[in-house]
Amino acid sequence: MGVRVPPSANHGEPMKTKGRVAIFLSGRGSNFEAIYQNSLKKEANFEVVVIISNKKSARGLEKAKEYGLPAFFISPKKFGLKTAYEKEIIKTLKKHDVDLICLAGYMKIVGEELLRAYENRILNIHPALLPAFPGLHAQKQALDYGVKVSGCTVHFVDAGVDSGPVILQQAVAVEPGDDEETLSQRILKEEHRIYSAALRLYFENRLKISERNVIILA
Ligand code: GAR
Numbered sequence: 001m002g003v004r005v006p007p008s009a010n011h012g013e014p015m016k017t018k019g020r021v022a023i024f025l026s027g028r029g030s031n032f033e034a035i036y037q038n039s040l041k042k043e044a045n046f047e048v049v050v051i052i053s054n055k056k057s058a059r060g061l062e063k064a065k066e067y068g069l070p071a072f073f074i075s076p077k078k079f080g081l082k083t084a085y086e087k088e089i090i091k092t093l094k095k096h097d098v099d100l101i102c103l104a105g106y107m108k109i110v111g112e113e114l115l116r117a118y119e120n121r122i123l124n125i126h127p128a129l130l131p132a133f134p135g136l137h138a139q140k141q142a143l144d145y146g147v148k149v150s151g152c153t154v155h156f157v158d159a160g161v162d163s164g165p166v167i168l169q170q171a172v173a174v175e176p177g178d179d180e181e182t183l184s185q186r187i188l189k190e191e192h193r194i195y196s197a198a199l200r201l202y203f204e205n206r207l208k209i210s211e212r213n214v215i216i217l218a
Helices: 030-039 059-066 082-095 112-117 138-145 180-203
Strands: 003-005 019-025 046-053 071-073 100-103 122-126 149-156 166-173 207-210 213-216
Touching: 019 030, 019 059, 019 180, 030 046, 030 059, 030 180, 046 059, 046 082, 046 180, 059 071, 082 112, 100 180, 122 180, 138 149, 138 180, 149 180, 166 180, 166 213
Parallel strands: 019 046, 019 100, 046 071, 100 122
Antiparallel strands: 003 207, 122 149, 149 166, 207 213
């Protein structure tokens, strides 16, 4: 049986208030910025309420602070076990009344604790057309393989690496002479667009997970 997400207390009607989004990042934070800028638009149905990073030096964390957003470095090392680390994260998420987590260049595998607490409420963006080229350096993997088309994927997060049900994908042509940098830039532009598109669908309550499939309701 399919699972409608978020659990619909609103009987399939679009949500009335803005969805509250947490962004997890480890580095540059360009996807965070794109989501944040889109959230400021009048028609946006989501808002960014907290940023969490596992890296103290993440540029995205600095940018979040510049925007005046609540932004926290939570050190995995300080907590030792992943469950303890994620319990601390969950405390922060609860404090900010988060509906949905967006991984945006968050280079850590999400553990059981978070997956249980936010079941079907964690999204990720990946710079390849999954299931091709999961993991690190997806754009380089695509170039090394010699594909003519790559792209990006927004998907629900499960216990694997870049393996959960696919929500949206955008193909990007590999041009002759592309290197990792040029292909990454072209894919990134599409990442910035489809991540917010997926968020909009999520908070319109239009995503239904049916085993591996994500059905987009009309
Ligand atoms: C993005 O290209 C994102 O797709 C990728 O990390 C980059 C983060 O950039 N994520 C993965 O590879 C996840 N497997 P950003 O910090 O500028 O958003």
